[in-house]
Structure formats: structure tokens, C-alpha cells
Amino acid sequence: MKFTSHLFIFVTIFSGFWLDSLIAEFNIRTYIAALESLPYLVETSLGFLILCYWIYAIPEKIQSSAAFCYGLLVDLCFGSAIGFNMLFFSGISYVIHVYVFRFRIFSYLQLIIFFAGSSMFYVACKYLIFSPENYSYLLLLCSFLINGLLWLPIYFCMRSLRRSFL
Amino acid sequence: MARTTPTHTPALKYILACLVSMALLFSDVNYQTLSPLRGSVQAVGIYSQLFFATTVSRFLEFTSAYENQRTLTRLNNQLRDELQEIDSKLFLQKQSQLITKDMIDLQDRLQILGDQRDGKVLKIASFGLQDYLCCSRHILHLQNPLQFAILMHQPVAVDKTFIGQTSKTHLNLIEVTLFSDSSHILPVKIDGLHCNARGAGKPRLVRCLASEEFKMSDIQEGSLVLTSGLGGVFPKDVIIGKVLSIYEISNNELRIDIALDGNPLDHNYFGILSGS
Numbered sequence: 001m002k003f004t005s006h007l008f009i010f011v012t013i014f015s016g017f018w019l020d021s022l023i024a025e026f027n028i029r030t031y032i033a034a035l036e037s038l039p040y041l042v043e044t045s046l047g048f049l050i051l052c053y054w055i056y057a058i059p060e061k062i063q064s065s066a067a068f069c070y071g072l073l074v075d076l077c078f079g080s081a082i083g084f085n086m087l088f089f090s091g092i093s094y095v096i097h098v099y100v101f102r103f104r105i106f107s108y109l110q111l112i113i114f115f116a117g118s119s120m121f122y123v124a125c126k127y128l129i130f131s132p133e134n135y136s137y138l139l140l141l142c143s144f145l146i147n148g149l150l151w152l153p154i155y156f157c158m159r160s161l162r163r164s165f166l
Numbered sequence: 167m168a169r170t171t172p173t174h175t176p177a178l179k180y181i182l183a184c185l186v187s188m189a190l191l192f193s194d195v196n197y198q199t200l201s202p203l204r205g206s207v208q209a210v211g212i213y214s215q216l217f218f219a220t221t222v223s224r225f226l227e228f229t230s231a232y233e234n235q236r237t238l239t240r241l242n243n244q245l246r247d248e249l250q251e252i253d254s255k256l257f258l259q260k261q262s263q264l265i266t267k268d269m270i271d272l273q274d275r276l277q278i279l280g281d282q283r284d285g286k287v288l289k290i291a292s293f294g295l296q297d298y299l300c301c302s303r304h305i306l307h308l309q310n311p312l313q314f315a316i317l318m319h320q321p322v323a324v325d326k327t328f329i330g331q332t333s334k335t336h337l338n339l340i341e342v343t344l345f346s347d348s349s350h351i352l353p354v355k356i357d358g359l360h361c362n363a364r365g366a367g368k369p370r371l372v373r374c375l376a377s378e379e380f381k382m383s384d385i386q387e388g389s390l391v392l393t394s395g396l397g398g399v400f401p402k403d404v405i406i407g408k409v410l411s412i413y414e415i416s417n418n419e420l421r422i423d424i425a426l427d428g429n430p431l432d433h434n435y436f437g438i439l440s441g442s
Contacts, residue, residue: 064179065179068186075204076207077207077211081200082190082203083187083192084187090180093180094184097175097180129191129195
């Protein structure tokens with residue numbers, strides 16, 4: 001695959017993580033201002049879901065090295081510990097590559113459940129590694145629901161982008 | 167168990183990638199080994215954001231300043247146009263007042279010059295400037311829109327002196343022959359001595375051919391030249407100019423060049439004395 005295609009895919013993933021950070025910032029402000037008494041429940045994984053889509057859509061073009069590099073760049077750009085996103089990107093890349101043609105015959109609902117579950121696992125590991133004191137199953141459940149709702153918009157949006165530019 | 171789809175995904179590379187990632191993650195989380203790199207990247211990001219924000223801010227300032235400048239320039243042009251319009255109006259008003267004043271002054275002077283005669287103030291219609299500056303024919307035309315009854319051979323005055331006389335009328339135009347026209351002869355008086363001053367064909371210049379008696383007189387350059395009134399056209403004793411130079415042509419003849427006071431180029435309105 002051309003470098004420009006990789007660049008385009010990385011830009012979409014980067015945009016997803018950037019939106020995640022914006023949403024988190026907004027949530028934290030709202031939480032501090034108005035909802036302090038409630039537990040913090042909203043955690044999106046747009047960047048992770050976008051990466052999942054690209055691997056799902058063009059698995060032959062995004063191999064382990066690409067996932068590894070995307071993870072490294074995301075780690076560097078967003079200030080998390082180096083290796084976290086690399087590990088999860090490589091891992092999810094392997095899983096999707098193994099079952100990619102099975103996913104093709106899945107219904108949307110099955111895809112939603114799988115990718116929402118994956119993102120929940122991603123969020124759970126993030127909290128366990130970086131913020132174990134804030135870890136809660138309610139947060140994971142909410143994250144599962146929110147990311148499940150986000151999957152279909154991401155799927156159609158990325159598909160239109162793929163058909164337009166790649 | 168056979169896989170349901172024919173894909174080939176070699177696990178080795180993924181396992182290697184995961185191992186490297188885990189090693190990096192472990193070292194970074196526990197020992198902060200990669201924090202300098204992460205910090206540097208974050209610093210670059212922050213500097214980029216600051217640079218971008220500064221650039222955007224400067225660009226916005228620049229566009230704002232440019233817009234302000236455009237507005238000021240437009241306002242300036244508008245004010246300049248208004249100022250020019252006001253200047254033009256004032257100028258025209260002033261010119262109108264000056265013309266009225268000139269006409270009133272000229273009318274007053276005509277009454278002084280003309281004694282009991284009527285004075286008519288007329289505006290110039292055309293002036294043969296090319297002939298006036300080069301050749302012998304010096305005439306101008308005055309407008310007579312009200313069709314005053316102007317006869318031939320009436321004195322024409324400007325300022326405080328005469329410059330010529332009417333010669334013809336064409337429809338509503340009156341032709342004036344100036345003193346400097348080479349065909350015009352004006353009886354003049356210089357220090358009591360009389361001579362006929364003929365137009366020299368040059369602007370504001372007439373010449374007298376004087377007889378021997380002038381030699382004995384004390385005429386000199388700068389002596390006043392007055393109308394003698396002998397021709398019956400001009401009133402007597404009106405100053406028309408000064409002696410410019412005196413030349414001896416022969417033993418008993420002098421040529422006296424006279425510079426005329428009245429300059430037709432300086433005026434737009436001329437007075438005609440009528441009713442003599």
C-alpha cells in the first residue's frame with residue numbers, strides 16, 4: 001500500500017483519538033461542574049474503533065507492522081505510556097486478521113457486539129494499568145453501550161471515506 | 167479445528183510485536199525509561215500548538231488591521247471627495263462674487279471715463295490670440311445678447327483705461343479693434359505735444375512718428391501718454407500708457423514706442439461707452 005494511504009488511515013485514527021480526548025475533556029469538565037456526586041461513566045474509544053474498522057475493511061493492507069507503527073505514533077502523540085496502544089493495536093490486528101472472513105458474514109449486531117466488547121476490553125486494560133483506583137464495572141458497561149452505539153456511524157463514515165479516497 | 171475461511175495470518179510477527187510492546191510498556195510504566203522521549207514529543211506538540219495559535223492570532227490581527235485600513239482608506243477617499251466638492255463650490259461662489267464685483271467696478275469706471283455717456287459692460291466672446299501675439303491684426307469679439315444699440319467707433323475700456331474701439335457688429339457680436347492693431351490710429355498727447363499713434367502689430371504697443379518739435383521737448387521714457395480727444399471717438403486726457411522708448415529715425419523725425427496700460431488678456435468683461 002502506498003505511503004499516502006497509510007498516512008490517510010493514520011490521520012483518521014489520529015482524529016479518532018483526538019476526538020476521544022476532546023470528549024473526555026468535556027466530560028471531565030461537566031463531571032466536575034455538575035455531576036460530582038455521580039460516578040464517571042463515559043469513556044469513548046473512537047480511535048480504537050476506527051483502527052478496528054480499517055483492519056476489518058482492508059486486512060491485506062494493514063499487517064502487524066502497520067498496526068505496530070500506528071500504535072507507536074498514537075502513544076507518542078497522545079502521551080500515554082509507550083507500548084500500550086502498540087500492544088493493543090497488534091493484538092486486535094491479529095484477532096481481526098484471523099477471523100476477518102468470518103466477520104464478513106456477521107450481521108451488524110454481531111459486529112457491534114464484538115467491537116464494543118473489544119473496546120470495552122481496551123478501556124478495562126487502560127484503567128487497570130493507568131488508573132486502577134477508578135476502575136469500575138459500571139464504567140465498562142457504559143463504555144460497552146456507548147462504543148456499541150458508535151460502531152455503526154464509524155463503520156459507514158469510514159466506508160464512505162475508503163470508497164472516496166482509497 | 168479447521169478455520170472456516172481461507173486466510174493465512176502468520177502469528178510470529180504479531181507475537182513479536184506484542185512482546186516488544188509489552189516490554190516497552192513494562193519498562194515505561196515501571197521505570198519511566200521512555201519518558202524523555204514522550205516528554206520531547208509532548209513538548210514538540212505543545213510548541214506546535216503554540217506556534218499554530220500564534221500564527222492564527224497574527225493572521226487574524228493582520229486581517230483585522232487590513233480590514234480597518236480598508237475602511238479608513240474608504241472613509242478617507244469619501245472625505246476627500248466631499249472636501250473637493252466643497253472646495254469646488256467655494257471656488258465657484260468666490261469666482262461668481264469676483265465677476266460681479268469686476269462688473270460693478272467696471273461700470274463705475276465707465277461712468278468716470280465716459281463723463282455723460284452711457285456705459286455697457288459686455289462679456290468677451292472670442293479673442294484672436296494667435297494673431298494678437300504674432301501678427302498685425304488685433305481684434306476681439308464681445309457678446310451682445312441683449313442687443314444693445316452699439317454704434318461703430320465707440321471707445322472700449324477695461325480697468326481705468328481704453329484699449330480700442332468698436333469697428334463692426336455681426337449678429338449679436340461686436341468686433342473691437344485694439345489700439346495695437348496696425349490699421350488703428352489713435353491721436354494722443356505726450357507732455358502737451360500731439361501725435362498719431364499707430365498700432366505696432368505687437369501686443370500692447372503703439373508707435374508715434376513725431377516731428378522735429380518733439381526733439382526740443384523734454385519727453386523721455388516713462389512719460390505719460392493721454393488721449394487727445396482729437397479723433398472724436400475717445401474723451402480727452404485719459405491715460406492710455408507710457409513712453410517705452412524713443413528712436414531717432416532721421417534728422418527731423420522720431421519714433422516713439424508707447425506701452426499701453428490696458429491688457430485685454432487680463433479681462434473677461436469690457437465696457438463700451440456709447441451715445442457720443
